Amino acid sequence: MRQISMRDAINEALHLEMARDPRVIVLGEDVSGGAGGTSGQRDAAGGVFGVTKGLLPKFGEDRVIDTPISESAIIGAANGAALAGLRPVAELMFADFLGVCFDQVFNQAAKFRYMFGGKTSCPIVIRAATGAGMNMGAQHSQSMYAMVTGVPGLKVVVPSNAYDAKGLMLTAIRDDDPVIFFEHKALYPRKSDVPEGDYTLPFGEANLVREGEHVTVVAIGRMVSFAEKALDALAADGITADLLDPRTLSPLDDETIYESLDNTGHLVIIDESPPRCSVAADIAGLVASNAFHSLKAPIVQLTPPHTPVPFARELERAYVPGPQAIEAAIRKMLKESRAAS
Numbered sequence: 001m002r003q004i005s006m007r008d009a010i011n012e013a014l015h016l017e018m019a020r021d022p023r024v025i026v027l028g029e030d031v032s033g034g035a036g037g038t039s040g041q042r043d044a045a046g047g048v049f050g051v052t053k054g055l056l057p058k059f060g061e062d063r064v065i066d067t068p069i070s071e072s073a074i075i076g077a078a079n080g081a082a083l084a085g086l087r088p089v090a091e092l093m094f095a096d097f098l099g100v101c102f103d104q105v106f107n108q109a110a111k112f113r114y115m116f117g118g119k120t121s122c123p124i125v126i127r128a129a130t131g132a133g134m135n136m137g138a139q140h141s142q143s144m145y146a147m148v149t150g151v152p153g154l155k156v157v158v159p160s161n162a163y164d165a166k167g168l169m170l171t172a173i174r175d176d177d178p179v180i181f182f183e184h185k186a187l188y189p190r191k192s193d194v195p196e197g198d199y200t201l202p203f204g205e206a207n208l209v210r211e212g213e214h215v216t217v218v219a220i221g222r223m224v225s226f227a228e229k230a231l232d233a234l235a236a237d238g239i240t241a242d243l244l245d246p247r248t249l250s251p252l253d254d255e256t257i258y259e260s261l262d263n264t265g266h267l268v269i270i271d272e273s274p275p276r277c278s279v280a281a282d283i284a285g286l287v288a289s290n291a292f293h294s295l296k297a298p299i300v301q302l303t304p305p306h307t308p309v310p311f312a313r314e315l316e317r318a319y320v321p322g323p324q325a326i327e328a329a330i331r332k333m334l335k336e337s338r339a340a341s
Helices: 006-020 055-059 071-083 095-114 145-149 162-174 223-235 253-263 279-290 313-319 324-339
Strands: 003-006 022-028 064-066 085-091 127-129 153-156 179-184 191-193 207-210 214-219 242-244 248-250 267-270 300-302
Touching: 003 006, 003 095, 003 153, 003 162, 003 313, 006 055, 006 162, 022 279, 055 064, 071 085, 071 095, 085 095, 085 153, 085 162, 095 127, 127 162, 145 153, 145 248, 162 179, 162 191, 207 223, 214 223, 214 253, 214 324, 223 242, 223 267, 223 324, 242 253, 248 324, 253 267, 253 279, 267 324, 279 300, 300 324, 313 324
Parallel strands: 022 064, 022 085, 085 127, 127 179, 153 179, 214 242, 214 267, 267 300
Antiparallel strands: 003 191, 153 248, 207 242
């Protein structure tokens, strides 16, 4: 099977769905800007990360729409378009800018269906580049998904690879409810096997990345690849794990986590968002409430410290839970569990 990057997988999903459904539009900063070149054919940079490259010449300015530098305008326009029957895909250049348009997201898009008694829907997808690892500083490197996961009425997607990103994007665009789609900047160039053509992945179904017997590891987004590296190192000593990638945080596939814990008895949650009120804390709370009987040791939440994301390369690398920290946390948990039993 061919291998393509996550950037190209999302781009392919947008091409497929815009060709299939004329109601799908794309809007955001520079999605059809940066026109020029010597060929005489109008094209665009495709946004700051090039994800929407090639859409403009194929679908035209009526469906690939440049916006002002105003996140409130972008999401407000997308909300109105969705209520009027279109299926907008709105790009926020960085997830950090969700704060600028948060009222449009949590107080409008998330509540339209409820406030109108189910007589309307808001089929909007908000794409947002997220995460640390690119030395972009504290205002452009945050993981904001915990903030919107806590909002009723929103669906939240965090893919960890190109295959999932394409299938989940196609599902997101076809969904009748608002979806926040977080794309980790450091994963854009990362390649994996991706089929050509149309396929979808269901929301609320975790991916069992690998199976094991000693510990359940739940990792989100980029943390999945870090967890895999840690588990490769642990396998040399016979330590194996169930590695679960939730893929969607709302809806969350908590049942698969509980089922895994029935077998392993140990839980490590790896989350790039800060520790307080994080997704890791939410999952730990759910497990403590609903699967406490399965636990043989305290839950380990492996997150960054409760600080802004550092700009310096060395500090940013230390800020994010890396493979060595994950490996060490699992070894410590299992050692303490054996000593206590």
